[in-house]
Amino acid sequence: MGKKNLDWRSSPTETLRVSANFSIADFDCASTPGFTGDEYHAGSLMGRRGKELSDLQERLFAEGRSGGTRSVLLVIQGMDTAGKGGIVRHVVGLVDPQGVQHHSFGVPTEEEKAHDYMWRINNALPTPGQIGVFDRSHYEDVLVVRVHNYVQPTVWGKRYDEINAWEAKVVASGTRIVKCALMVSKEEQLNRLEERLDQSDKYWKYNPGDLDERGYWDAYMEAYQAAFDRCSTDVAPWYAIPADRKWFARLAVTELLTQALEDMNVNWPAAKFDVQAEKQRVAALRGSN
Ligand code: AMP
Ligand code: MG
Secondary structure: OOHHOEEEOOOOOHHOOOOOOOOHHHHHHHHOOEEEOOOOHHHHHHHHHHHHHHHHHHHHHHHHHOOOOOEEEEEEOOOOOHHHHHHHHHHHHHHHHHEEEEEEEOOOOOOHOOOOOHHHHHHHHOOOOEEEEOOOOHHHHHHHHOOOOOOHHHHHHHHHHHHHHHHHHHHOOOOOEEEEEEEEOOOHHHHHHHHHHHOHHHHOOHHHHHHHHHOHHHHHHHHHHHHHHHHHHOOOOOOEEEEOOHHHHHHHHHHHHHHHHHHOOOOOOOOOOOHHHHHHHHHHHHHOO
16 A cells, blocks of 8 residues: 555545445444544644545546546435535545536525436536536435425435436446545534534624434434445445544545545546647747747
């Protein structure tokens, strides 16, 4: 693994991946699986990997500008206060905004409701060379929708297979999908909600409805477990990220995203012109000026 994993005892692509026997009930949201360092180490490692991430993203962007069709889709899910916005700001913020297509999915609008649940998702897929970021996603249609039975169980029940088929198609067309679930504990959520009420610069993040949703915690955990059981596939696995320590969640997502791009082996596009001939043309201009 070399230098890049100095502080990782084992790679988050393995330790955080949701496998067949994964159980939310046994999950420790305050843990830092595979990471031997503390918050200070995490900061310096994130700085280093962030530079690599930024370089890889520029290559992907260049590939997209040169006829390539590949892209990346980062899906971020999590309960209220889990830190989804922080991932966008601190991890996605490490790369050039020109190469990022960010979408947050809230309660469907009238227009969105008039279409199939995947309509708004399909419309938001990243274009070539881009990193698409979904702050919430099609998974809301088997999470909040399942918890509140906004559609019949027979309808949401079919969605797991539909989502798997859709993701397989997206991956086959050249989009690498990285699905991160930020797992915050019920206790830490209460701390964060309380903090939002204590600081006037956090009021904007507070929604009285969040307390009502918190009342459905167990049903949400069941829905997350089902999404993990049914939709953590080989082509698009889920990563469950302990999120009670924000610094760990940010470091882990940085690493997952960077490794995804590394796995894609993105190279700088070759020149589509004769480099030597162009150099001679420039040299001739120098001579004449
Ligand atoms: P926020 O992420 O704080 O802006 O909140 C967005 C809200 O939209 C959350 O309460 C989500 O549960 C809700 N939401 C997202 N997608 C859907 C959906 N498909 N159906 C119903 N509610 C949704
Ligand atoms: Mg919210």
